Amino acid sequence: MLTLSNLTKRFDGVAALCDVSLSVAAGERVALLGHNGAGKSTLMKIVLGLIPHDEGTVEVLGAAPGSTRARDGVAYLPENVAFHPALSGREQIAHYLRLRGLPASGALALLDRVGLGDAAHRRIGTYSKGMRQRVGLAQALIGTPRLMVLDEPTSGLDPVSRRDFYAILDGLAAEGTAILLSSHALTEVEARTDRMVILSGGAMVAEGSMADLRRRADLPVRIAVTPSDIPCSTTTLLKALPGSVQQGEQVILACAQDEKLAVLGRIAGLSDRIADIDIQPPSLEDIYSHYSRRAGQ
Numbered sequence: 001m002l003t004l005s006n007l008t009k010r011f012d013g014v015a016a017l018c019d020v021s022l023s024v025a026a027g028e029r030v031a032l033l034g035h036n037g038a039g040k041s042t043l044m045k046i047v048l049g050l051i052p053h054d055e056g057t058v059e060v061l062g063a064a065p066g067s068t069r070a071r072d073g074v075a076y077l078p079e080n081v082a083f084h085p086a087l088s089g090r091e092q093i094a095h096y097l098r099l100r101g102l103p104a105s106g107a108l109a110l111l112d113r114v115g116l117g118d119a120a121h122r123r124i125g126t127y128s129k130g131m132r133q134r135v136g137l138a139q140a141l142i143g144t145p146r147l148m149v150l151d152e153p154t155s156g157l158d159p160v161s162r163r164d165f166y167a168i169l170d171g172l173a174a175e176g177t178a179i180l181l182s183s184h185a186l187t188e189v190e191a192r193t194d195r196m197v198i199l200s201g202g203a204m205v206a207e208g209s210m211a212d213l214r215r216r217a218d219l220p221v222r223i224a225v226t227p228s229d230i231p232c233s234t235t236t237l238l239k240a241l242p243g244s245v246q247q248g249e250q251v252i253l254a255c256a257q258d259e260k261l262a263v264l265g266r267i268a269g270l271s272d273r274i275a276d277i278d279i280q281p282p283s284l285e286d287i288y289s290h291y292s293r294r295a296g297q
């Protein structure tokens with residue numbers, strides 16, 4: 001659905017994107033991560049055909065970005081949505097439907113889909129930020145897009161709205177829509193996308209599924225052991241588990257991925273001293289920091 005090869009973009013001679021290659025297949029949900037100014041919005045604008053690129057190739061639905069064929073199948077939700085405050089949600093979506101050559105009668109169904117059915121007749125000027133973001137999503141759902149490009153789509157949404165939002169994306173992906181979204185909300189991206197691309201200073205510093213990134217980063221696993229009786233068992237555990245430290249009532253141990261089973265075996269041998277154990281693999285936040293640090297950010 002989308003292929004970028006060796007994409008480079010410069011603004012006044014300064015590279016905003018440098019040799020970026022990535023592809024998004026049908027039904028895939030890909031997250032674009034990176035610090036402020038990493039190049040996420042620039043990449044999206046190039047995909048949409050809003051700005052030209054300097055080097056490399058871009059194919060959107062097998063066509064040039066911005067071509068009629070590409071625009072027909074691509075939906076976009078910008079970071080900051082702006083609608084006419086005097087129009088109702090229904091009128092605004094009806095307007096976009098007409099622009100797309102579709103019947104305006106579909107507006108209510110789209111607003112229902114994003115949970116705005118009850119507010120469809122109210123003026124957008126009276127909507128909360130989250131409600132305006134949902135109008136943006138309703139707009140992006142027009143015409144069953146084959147590629148969706150979403151720039152920080154969940155900023156301003158509360159936790160339940162975020163969950164509903166990702167449920168809609170899951171449904172679209174299950175029907176074959178390719179999704180490329182940017183976000184700074186690492187926890188939700190970790191849970192709700194298939195693959196991540198980390199940009200830093202315009203360059204791609206890592207790419208893959210959560211499992212791939214975890215394996216490549218090879219960050220330590222954190223094991224938290226709760227002693228059965230404190231402080232007696234705490235002392236025994238600290239002595240028996242080299243490198244462990246006490247944190248509050250727990251004994252904490254960090255170990256390399258390939259040592260995990262051996263360490264757990266050692267801990268199992270101390271089971272009469274243990275009330276509970278918690279194994280915490282590195283989160284996307286840990287992995288993101290690792291790659292960003294490596295890239296000097």
Ligand SMILES: Nc1ncnc2c1ncn2[C@@H]1O[C@H](COP(=O)(O)OP(=O)(O)OP(=O)(O)O)[C@@H](O)[C@H]1O
Binds near residue numbers: 011012035037040
């Ligand atoms: N029109 C422009 N003219 C000059 N420089 C620009 C222009 N648009 C973007 N840039 C620069 O390109 C770089 C990438 O910006 P971009 O907006 O793509 O970052 P981003 O990853 O989307 O950031 P954020 O997370 O803050 O939205 C930045 O250094 C920015 O200043």
